[in-house]
Amino acid sequence: MKNIPIGQxxxxxxxxxxxxxxxxxAKQKESKGKMFGDVILEMKLVTENQFSxxxxxxxxxxxxxxxxxxxxxxxxxxxxxxxARKYNCIALNKVGRRLTVATSEPSNFYxxxxxxxxxxxxxxxxxxxxxxxxxxxxxxxxxxQTDSIVEEATKQKEEEKSLEDLAxxxxxxxxxxxxxxxxxxxxxxxxxxxxxxxxxIEPFRDFTKIRIxxxxxxxxxxxxxxxxxxxxxTRFKILSGMxxxxxxxxxxxxxxxxxxxxxxxxxxxxxxxVYGEKVVIRILATGDMSVRKITDLGMTEYxxxxxxxxxxxxxxxxxxxxxxxSGKSTTLYAALGEIAKPNLNVITVEDPVEKKVExxxxxxxNEKAGMTFDAALRSILRQDPDIIMVGEMRxxxxxxxxxxxxxxxxxxxxxxxxxxxxxxxxxxxDMGVQAYMVAxxxxxxxxxxxxxxxxxxxxxxxxxxxxxxxxxxIDGPIEVYxxxxxxxxxxxxxxxxxxxxxxxxxxxxxxxxITRGAKADEIQELAxxxxxxxxxxxxxxxxxxxxxxxxxxxxxxxAV
Ligand SMILES: [Zn+2]
Numbered sequence: 001m002k003n004i005p006i007g008q009x010x011x012x013x014x015x016x017x018x019x020x021x022x023x024x025x026a027k028q029k030e031s032k033g034k035m036f037g038d039v040i041l042e043m044k045l046v047t048e049n050q051f052s053x054x055x056x057x058x059x060x061x062x063x064x065x066x067x068x069x070x071x072x073x074x075x076x077x078x079x080x081x082x083x084a085r086k087y088n089c090i091a092l093n094k095v096g097r098r099l100t101v102a103t104s105e106p107s108n109f110y111x112x113x114x115x116x117x118x119x120x121x122x123x124x125x126x127x128x129x130x131x132x133x134x135x136x137x138x139x140x141x142x143x144x145q146t147d148s149i150v151e152e153a154t155k156q157k158e159e160e161k162s163l164e165d166l167a168x169x170x171x172x173x174x175x176x177x178x179x180x181x182x183x184x185x186x187x188x189x190x191x192x193x194x195x196x197x198x199x200x201i202e203p204f205r206d207f208t209k210i211r212i213x214x215x216x217x218x219x220x221x222x223x224x225x226x227x228x229x230x231x232x233x234t235r236f237k238i239l240s241g242m243x244x245x246x247x248x249x250x251x252x253x254x255x256x257x258x259x260x261x262x263x264x265x266x267x268x269x270x271x272x273x274v275y276g277e278k279v280v281i282r283i284l285a286t287g288d289m290s291v292r293k294i295t296d297l298g299m300t301e302y303x304x305x306x307x308x309x310x311x312x313x314x315x316x317x318x319x320x321x322x323x324x325x326s327g328k329s330t331t332l333y334a335a336l337g338e339i340a341k342p343n344l345n346v347i348t349v350e351d352p353v354e355k356k357v358e359x360x361x362x363x364x365x366n367e368k369a370g371m372t373f374d375a376a377l378r379s380i381l382r383q384d385p386d387i388i389m390v391g392e393m394r395x396x397x398x399x400x401x402x403x404x405x406x407x408x409x410x411x412x413x414x415x416x417x418x419x420x421x422x423x424x425x426x427x428x429x430d431m432g433v434q435a436y437m438v439a440x441x442x443x444x445x446x447x448x449x450x451x452x453x454x455x456x457x458x459x460x461x462x463x464x465x466x467x468x469x470x471x472x473x474i475d476g477p478i479e480v481y482x483x484x485x486x487x488x489x490x491x492x493x494x495x496x497x498x499x500x501x502x503x504x505x506x507x508x509x510x511x512x513x514i515t516r517g518a519k520a521d522e523i524q525e526l527a528x529x530x531x532x533x534x535x536x537x538x539x540x541x542x543x544x545x546x547x548x549x550x551x552x553x554x555x556x557x558x559a560v
Contacts, residue, residue, distance in 0.1 A: 006036060009054050015046050048129040052104070056127035064092065064102050066132035071140055075099075078119050081141045087111040090128075090136045097121045104130035130261070138193050138260035142186075146222070149186050153179035154225050180228065184235040188266065188281070189259045190221060194490060197283055197325065201236070203229050203276035215452045215494050216325070226275075233270065233277050240268035248272055254352075267352065284354055294334045297327070298498035300538065306503040306531075310444035311339050316506075317406040317441045319393075321418045322448040327499050328415040329354055329391070331448060335413060336360060336389055345384055349376040350391035365391070373398040381405055390414040396432040403433055406441040421445040421504035421532065422524035425514055439506075439514035447502040451539055451552045454481055455489035459546070468550055471557065472540040481546045498547070500538040500556070505530065 007021045016024075028039045037051055046054075049065065056063035075091045076084075078099060084090055089103035089111065099121035105111065106125040115123050128136075156179050187210060191199045196212035199221075208229045210221045224232070237244045240253030252269040265284040270277045295304060310318045318335070320328045333355055340346045340360055351365035351373070361383075363376055373390065374397040380388060381401075393399040393416045406412040418424045424445045428438050459481040469476030483493020504510075504527045513526055528534070536557045542548040 004058070006055060006058060007040075009058055010040075010046065010051075013054055015050055015054070016040075020045055048131055052127050052129045056106075059106055059127065061106055061124075062126045064126045064128050066090070066102055066128045066136045069102075069136075071136060073140065076140045078121070079115065080118065081137070083115065083118055084137050084141070087115070088130055088133050088137075089115070090133055090140065091119075092126060094121065098124060100124045100126055102126045102128040102133060102136075104128060104133050134261040135193070138189065142189065142193065146186055146190060149179065149182050150222065150224060153183045153228055153231075155179075180231045180235055183228070184232060184239070185257060187221070188257050188264065188283075191281075192259045192262070192264060192283060194221075195496070199279075199281040199283070201229075201232065201279040201281075203273060203278060205275055208232070208276075214490065215492065215497055216450065217492070219490070219492070229276050233279055236268055236279050236281065237270065240266070242268070242270065247277060265354075294331070294338055297331060297334055299501055300533075300541070302533065303501045303503050303538075306444070306505060307335075307446060307501075308338075310446075310503075310505065311335055311411075313411065313443045315406060315409045315411055316443035317403060317412045317414065318443050319424055319445045320413070320415045320448060321421065321424045321445060322415075323417070323419075325450070326448050327450050328448055331446065331499065332389060332413055332415060333357060336387070339387060339411075344386040346387045346389070347380050347383060347385045348389040348391070349373060349380060350389070374401055377401045377405070381410075385410055387411045387413070392416065393428075393431075399428060399431050399433050400437075403428075403437050403441045407437065412441075419447070420520075420524070420535065421447040421502050422527060423520040424504075425523055426520045429517065435517050436515045439511040442506040442511070442514070444506060445504045447504075447535060449500050449535055449556060450497040451500050451542065451548050451556060452494040453496045453498050453547055454483055454549055455486060455493055455495040457488040457495075458484040458486035458493065459549075460484050461546075464550070471550075471553060472543060473537075474540075474544070478544060479546065480543055480550055483549055483551075493549075498542070500535055500542070502532060502535045502538070504532050 007024065010016045011018060011021060024036065024040045024043060024045065027043065028034055028036055031039060040046060041048060041051060053063045069092065071090065075094050078094060079089065079091050087103060087108060088105060089101050091099055092102050093100040099119055101115060101123055103111070103125055106127050112123050112125065187199060191212045194212060194214055196214050198213040200211045200218065202209045202211065203226065207226050208224045210224065211218045212221045234244050239255040242251040242253045250269065250271045252267065255266045255268060257264050257266065267282040267284055268279060270279045294307065299307065320331050322328050336346060336357060342359065347361045347363065349363045349365065353362045353364050356362065363380065365371055365373055365376060373394065377390065377398060378401065388405055388410055390398065390402050390412065393402060393414050402412050402414055416424055416427065418427045425438060429435050461479055461481055463477040464480045466476065485491035485493045489495045507530060510526055513523060536553065539548060539553045539556045543550060543553050
């Protein structure tokens with residue numbers, strides 16, 4: 001069994017075809033020196049979990065899903081952190097003098113020997129994915145360290161020279177070891193491990209509060225002595241390329257940091273407040289993270305069919321709409337990933353370029369240098385594009401050029417800030433685009449929101465009430481679930497979010513209605529008749545499936 005190549009194994013399991021195997025092998029040959037596993041994962045033919053499971057079976061060792069496993073701090077600490085990171089491994093169980101260790105590299109016998117010496121135990125390997133081991137190491141070893149880092153930073157504050165002086169001395173060693181530097185990177189790492197999207201560093205009179213946004217809500221990460229505020233803010237300003245001497249006007253910048261093997265792309269903005277500068281750090285989709293497929297975004301099969309139909313039309317406008325942070329650009333990137341073919345010229349104009357996509361020409365807006373959305377769009381049209389993605393239709397000029405481009409034979413994808421699909425049409429007309437132009441160019445509109453997903457480890461079952469059945473539009477009662485809170489979900493009761501959608505498709509009747517300047521509710525009514533399912537219908541479905549709570553349905557229904 002051991003001698004069968006892993007590729008053959010994957011075919012036997014029905015995970016890939018012979019043809020796909022040949023493609024992987026060809027690509028591996030081209031890459032000169034890449035591992036088979038790395039290549040097949042890059043090509044997204046199998047998931048990391050699937051690959052590791054098959055590999056485990058081939059090596060005849062157990063596979064463990066570390067994201068779900070319960071890890072015991074005392075056992076984990078049998079392996080020192082640097083050793084765990086060196087071999088990408090984490091201790092799972094200890095029975096007598098036998099230690100079970102999860103690793104992504106179970107064939108590394110040198111690692112096994114080293115671990116045996118370091119721990120004084122005999123070692124059994126289990127297989128886990130590299131990503132999961134990295135995450136587990138980050139979570140388990142970081143716990144409890146933050147307090148001592150904060151303490152150290154506070155204690156040394158008085159005697160420490162300012163970071164500016166340190167920077168001038170150009171002694172990198174000293175800078176890396178400065179407590180405030182450790183604190184800054186710990187804040188980012190902790191936030192990322194808690195799956196935060198934003199970090200807020202807020203100055204008050206007597207203290208500094210650090211809050212993070214998780215699943216859309218702000219939660220408190222830590223409170224620091226205000227003596228640390230200036231040094232901490234200065235650190236982030238240096239890292240993100242801001243002018244540290246300037247403290248009176250807002251600035252923004254970018255930085256990156258590697259946490260548990262993931263390269264984070266961070267957008268930093270600062271704003272002077274009464275008690276000092278407030279810093280907000282947005283944790284953007286990582287620079288090297290692959291583009292997700294549309295089917296991974298949580299779109300229902302019904303909506304996916306409608307969306308896919310939009311993307312098959314060679315010319316016209318497809319709009320994705322929703323509030324900030326609703327995952328619009330993730331959807332657009334996924335759509336681009338689906339339609340970008342080598343024989344098509346795909347150009348994007350974005351602010352900022354959030355994710356670099358292979359095979360696509362991406363253009364970054366730079367207002368200061370005169371590279372505005374409309375200027376960029378005008379030049380792009382001279383570059384013989386087939387598909388154009390406009391990051392956002394933020395003004396009338398951009399909207400009009402984009403719509404003209406669509407009418408003259410291009411597929412244009414863009415986002416716009418509106419609440420629902422129907423009001424997007426009236427919004428464009430209000431911006432000054434002629435109604436008939438909207439009608440002629442429009443292919444479809446996808447309205448999107450994110451809704452919180454209940455933590456599967458602690459959600460609690462109950463029967464629905466009559467008023468709730470009415471809200472869901474069903475005959476009840478049925479089983480629904482409520483959030484509770486447990487260690488797996490930071491006591492929030494929710495783990496992660498999923499996107500919900502409302503997709504309006506343009507039809508000849510719809511175009512007529514738009515041309516004659518119809519109001520949003522008339523457009524909505526026709527859309528519903530033609531099969532457009534509302535955002536709240538999608539949440540209602542998720543409630544019925546036990547994936548989200550009644551609170552989320554109420555939020556989506558009334559908070560529009
Ligand atoms: Zn939970």
